[in-house]
Every structure is written in C-alpha cells, then in structure tokens.
Amino acid sequence: MMGIISAPARVYRTHPILFSCSIALLVFGLLCARHLLHDAWTLAALPFLWFRHADRFMISAEADGFDLSFANYSEHQVSAAPFADRVPPVFHHISLGSGAASHSKWMDVRQDCLDMHPGWEAFLWTDDMADSFVAKQFPELKHMWDTYRYPIQKIDALRYMVLYHYGGIVLDMDLQCKRALGPLRRFEFVSTEAHPAGFSIGFMMASKRNAFVGKLVRNLPRYNRNWLGLPYPAVMFSTGCHYASTIHAFQHNRSELKILAGPKDNFKLHSLNGPVSTPIFNHLGSSSWHSYDAAMIVTIGKFGGGKTVLLLVGAVGVTFFVIRRTKRRREPVMLKA
Numbered sequence: 001m002m003g004i005i006s007a008p009a010r011v012y013r014t015h016p017i018l019f020s021c022s023i024a025l026l027v028f029g030l031l032c033a034r035h036l037l038h039d040a041w042t043l044a045a046l047p048f049l050w051f052r053h054a055d056r057f058m059i060s061a062e063a064d065g066f067d068l069s070f071a072n073y074s075e076h077q078v079s080a081a082p083f084a085d086r087v088p089p090v091f092h093h094i095s096l097g098s099g100a101a102s103h104s105k106w107m108d109v110r111q112d113c114l115d116m117h118p119g120w121e122a123f124l125w126t127d128d129m130a131d132s133f134v135a136k137q138f139p140e141l142k143h144m145w146d147t148y149r150y151p152i153q154k155i156d157a158l159r160y161m162v163l164y165h166y167g168g169i170v171l172d173m174d175l176q177c178k179r180a181l182g183p184l185r186r187f188e189f190v191s192t193e194a195h196p197a198g199f200s201i202g203f204m205m206a207s208k209r210n211a212f213v214g215k216l217v218r219n220l221p222r223y224n225r226n227w228l229g230l231p232y233p234a235v236m237f238s239t240g241c242h243y244a245s246t247i248h249a250f251q252h253n254r255s256e257l258k259i260l261a262g263p264k265d266n267f268k269l270h271s272l273n274g275p276v277s278t279p280i281f282n283h284l285g286s287s288s289w290h291s292y293d294a295a296m297i298v299t300i301g302k303f304g305g306g307k308t309v310l311l312l313v314g315a316v317g318v319t320f321f322v323i324r325r326t327k328r329r330r331e332p333v334m335l336k337a
C-alpha cells in the first residue's frame, strides 16, 4: 500500500455521506446534460469525422464519370441528360430584413443566374413570404424561427425549409453563375466543399423532400442553443455550415449526399471561401449588404468553422492546463500559511 490512498477513497472513508451525495449529484448532472454533451461532442468531432469514406460522397471522375472542371459540359446545359434529373428546376434566393432585394446589384446577379436557366421556377424569399411559408409548412418551428437571436440564423433555417419543401437550388445572392448547373441535377443532393471540413450552405441543391434535408430541418430545435454565449459559435453550431456539415457527417450512408470539390491535386477548386472564382460561380462577397451582422459571422456561418472549433478545443485544453499548473503552484504556499 505504501501509505498512498487516492483522494476519492480518502474522502469516502472520512465523509461517506458527502461522498455518496457528490457522486449522485455528478451522475444526475451528467444525465441532465447528456443531450448537450452529445450534441457538443458531435460538433467538436466534425473536423475528425468529416473525411470518413470521403471517396463515396465526393463527386469524382473515377466513381461518377464527372468532369470536375466542367470544361466538357456546355455552358447552357440545364439538364443532367442522359441521366435523370433528380433536382427539380427551381431557384430559391433569400433576402430577409433590409437585405439584397433592395440592392439592384444583387438583383442583377440573381437575374443572371435565372437567365441561364430559362423557364425555371424562381422564388425570392422576402420577410412576408417567409413568415407565412414557415407558419403554414412548419408551424411547430415557427416560434423558434421567429425568436432566433441573429438574422442570419433565420436565413439559414429557411434555406433548409424551402429546399426540403420544394427541392431545387438554394443560392446566395452574391453567387454569380458562370454556367448552367444542369450537369449536377443527376445527384439527389449537392453542395460545395468548404475548408477545412464540411460544406457551404450558400449553395445547395436537392431533390424535393430529400431525407437528408429533412433531417437538417428536424434537428434545428435540438441544436438551437446559445453555444458558449458567443455569436460565432451560436450561428455556426445552431444553423450554419458547421451544423449542416455535422448532420451530414453523422449519416449512416453518405454516398448520395454529394460534395463538389476539386480533384486531389486541386482540392479547393470549388471552395467558395472568400471572394473567389470557381468553374461554376463567382463569389462576389456579401458582407456589404449584411448590415445587421459583422461580416465575420456571415462568413463563418456560411462557409464553415472547422478552424474555429479547433481553436476552441485548443483554448479549453490550454485553460485546463493553466488551471492545473496554477493550483499545483499554489498548494505548497497555502500549506505554509
């Protein structure tokens, strides 16, 4: 025994009731917080789990015979033929609050995309329309949707709802189409890769009543927490890119939930991080019209927070380390006093 008794055992011997109560409280606390702990774990796991079986869901030349450069497709190809079109010909643009609808520049950018897809149905979701749509189609989510703290959360949640209900293509107002998106309509769900992990919700296309998009809608209440009390995590983890990517990463079979990235030697070819030009879009950058939020929130909410999560995990680790060191250094001093 060498005279060494572990601290819990010593407390148990001297204060058995206190010890048992503490353990009971701890177990009770963990039980109460189990959903929070589980959800927090899923979010933190994204950077590590995202690339599991990536070869099954990343669109590729080898598995899908798809030309990732799009050079082989006509700029005007609005259908996936000879493949079946699984994504219906519908466009959704969202402009809530004093958003893009009041700025002719963004309306022109949107119109360019519509002109490249003649005859497609096109929704421009403004406040009144969105209000009655959510009330009618998702009444159980209406209160939550109304009381989201940040306007960008309302926009994000609405993306999933309209995409689920109608199917089609959800596109940010600042994404300028360089060509028709027909070649991608053969897949049930498509979004573009976001760096360092996950996908960008600024562009998503899906079949009508797609099961995965349904899960993006149904899980909204569960992840609607004021994560760490800070705006970035709140937006990213409750509705944003990190939220959607986490749901994706935890699907049993992700092979139909396609992600558009570049080939291995140019993986970021289709990434929409920052003001970039990809084979299908010019990303013009929307911070100028999101007057209600810092550009950072918008950017992180849309294009992923893998880095931020890593930072947070690191910060928590360092904090624990520092606390332990500080305690250790303090102990002898207190003993002397």
Ligand SMILES: *[C@@H]1O[C@H](CO)[C@@H](O)[C@H](O)[C@H]1NC(C)=O
Residues within 6 Å of the ligand: 061, 065, 066, 067, 068, 072
């Ligand atoms: C593009 O077309 C060329 C010529 O028809 C062909 O050799 C090439 O394999 C195609 N690339 C892809 C990725 O489909």
Ligand SMILES: *[C@@H]1O[C@H](CO)[C@@H](O)[C@H](O)[C@H]1NC(C)=O
Residues within 6 Å of the ligand: 253, 254, 255, 256
């Ligand atoms: C996943 O689903 C696809 C088609 O939906 C199927 O072909 C494939 O075998 C499934 N993979 C696994 C591992 O179950």
